[in-house]
Amino acid sequence: MKEETAVADWSALPEDVIITVMGCLSVLGDLVRSGAVCSTWRDAYATFRRLHLPSTTAQPPWLLYACDAHGPAAAALYCPATGKSLRAWSTGCRHAIYDDADGLFYTLRYDGFVYAIDVPRAAAASSPPATREVMRSVTNADNGSKYLVRVPCSGDLLQVWRFVNYDNGDEVEEDEDAEDLPLGTKHLQIFKVDGVEQKLVEASAASLEDHVLFLGHGFSACFPAEHFPALKPGCAYLADDHELVSVRKHCRRDIGRWDMKRGQMEKLSGEDDVAAPSQPWLNWPTPVWITPTFY
Template sequence: MKVIMEMHRYAECDNMYIVQAPWGDLLNVWRDAQYDQDTDPETMKKELVEIEVYEVDTMAKGIVEIKSLHDHVLFLGHNQSLCLSARQYPSLKPNHVYFTDNYELWLKGFKGNCRDIGVFDLENNRREELVSPQLWSNWPVPLWITPSIAKMDLGLKKQL
């Protein structure tokens, strides 16, 4: 194992992700949420309020904040995080982050709580619901699924 940088001493966020960008750089993504503390703990909601994106500078062993992904999108979640080109996937919104909650310990204690699933606009720092949280099962934590086209039977095999 090779350490490319130490933990940033000012990193105060609920979740942190390392994502390899299509152009080869590593991105360090910080995600913060807030609790709706005015409700019953059994139905309390934890909701994303901010996402910060940094490029990892391996030579300087630090991070540099970036304000835009331009024509790229991020997917953040419990099992996998990735960065894709919105040009290759035109149904995705460029400079947006698609997220699922990954507050596994939070949900274990409060299984009646809503899910935090949505899309975050990095330009305007606004979130929107992807689907109604009440439609989702509250356990287990939602996952992004990335199918392998090489392993899919698309009916394209050559006939002999």
Template sequence: MVRDERGDVAGIPVAEARDCMYDRAALSGSPLRAGRGCVVLLLHSPLGELSFASPGDERWTWIPPGESTGLRRGDFYREAAYNDKDGLFYFYVVRSDDSIYTLDLKGPSPVARRIMSELRHGDQPYRYLIHAPWGELLQAWRFRREYEPSVPFVVDEDGDMVADPSVELNTTELQLYKVDTHGQRLMRLDGLRNYALFLGYNASMCLPIEEFPGLKPNSAYVMDDSTEFMNFYKYNKREIGVWDIERQSLQSFSDASPLPLKESWLNWPAPIWVTPSLS
């Protein structure tokens, strides 16, 4: 079930929930790691709300807005990040106005605390929170080319109306910032030097290339994570590639791979990054 703008519960068919309710999730760690619990924080529709659960729970626990939690109605959270240095049940979330909250789930009820005030309005870029290996909190803004085809639907060979297969959603710019909670500002960064970012549906990562020599320095590995594009253009080509932060350009994986790749592997379902566990 979901809640409407008045907070009333509204039913939704299970088959449709995957397409219109779930946006993204952040994990506190692998659920297979022995001796540690796991918490999953879910960002979902209709108002960018938050819910959480642990393995074995029968249902999601909705985090209601209000004085008891510190969340406002219609907060429109866009990204969540977990930092293992802060404790098992401690997450960071960013709103569409770039304000940032910490979220503590370990007590009898969730508690949110704002650590960054509102900085902008609107929702033009896609926002990502990244915990840097050196301890700082970063924020990335990903701008994309708008897609407004004059004829969004075409007739296929069976006579059915389908989405125009030529429509794509492309990254045009990537901006990086260091989050300064003391000065209540975002400080623009010109690059990451010997580090690489991973951005997409998964929790964002920043990795040192000296430990992962196959990665390109000062780059961001990106995948499509637009819920609207995934649902309305389900079988269209996905943007998957390596963004050069200095040159502000993208190299597609299909262009970079030495192997012949078919375009079909680049469409639905949504692409994700896979982080193997060696423990």
């Protein structure tokens, strides 16, 4: 009689052990594919993503780049760990954010069109990311910078439209004080994205009076004001984000604090700021917001 070979039942592993294993995987595609082993592992993978558990193995950045091979205005993602490239999207993207809650990228076009993109699943299948329309086009005007912002408490997805007046954006003479020049942003419009009704609902200043926004070149963020008591609630802290200022080293800077209730720009100086940086601001390289860390 032929003796049967014992086969390990990997589906019987406790969920905490499976999650620990997932945290040790160094390649994003391997992590996503681990959720397809069986129903038990799929549930563990869902828990891993829902809790946004950190990986114990350092994950390298991915390179997002324009790629003519995939068509006009197309983009691709390159993973330096695997050497593989994935086709991304062809959306004319002006701004993008990553949502920790659902693990999706959200991109915003100049016309208000919003896409949700599932990059992790695409990495597992070595295929173009699944793209879902969240919000259709709402305007034909390429009027100023536009940002996507996720409100942490309510989970609302916002579009922020920034209108800038650069009619007098000439070079600053050497004997002029750039700090005394008026700032360029003239208006902020904030909308809540209603994907069900396919419309933008204008948000009032009162709805964000307990929050602080940060907007700038390639960056947007929203935080509860109580987490940062030294910052002024109900305000958007703005950095330069316009092509006209990125080509000049000594022209007026559009950096300041927008008071959403008053609808006015304020300089980053005075008693409300812990450390008001000195001006004039230089734009080589472009000023950007960063989040410092000690780790």
